[in-house]
Amino acid sequence: MNTGLTQAPAAALSAGSSALIAKGGVAGSSTANKAAALNAAQEFEAVFLTTMLQSMFTGLKAEAPFGGGHSEEVYRSVLIGEYASDMSRSGGIGIADHVYREILAAQEGQTQ
Secondary structure, eight states: OOOOTTSOHHHHHHHHHHHHHHTTOOTTTOHHHHHHHHHHHHHHHHHHHHHHHHHHHTTOOOOTTTOOHHHHHHHHHHHHHHHHHHHHHTTTTSHHHHHHHHHHHHHHHHHO
């Protein structure tokens, strides 16, 4: 699954919503388009939460005997990404709901 962790949050949203609009997605046209819009909104929220969680973990130091090194940095990055994805899928902090409504509104505006 591509969570867009390498993209900036705004870029992740515009890429997702552009793809939906390019497919001809409109709010009332199909369940697949609504599902794709919801997925894009949840991915956007996951990117935001990843950024927020990374700043929370910045000051934590690794402890012996297993702490430190490049491997831990990679593991922590992946772990934080998964935390953010799980948080977003289980309701998150409400960003996905607003983004989802905006995507659908943008799609409706494209058809009028």
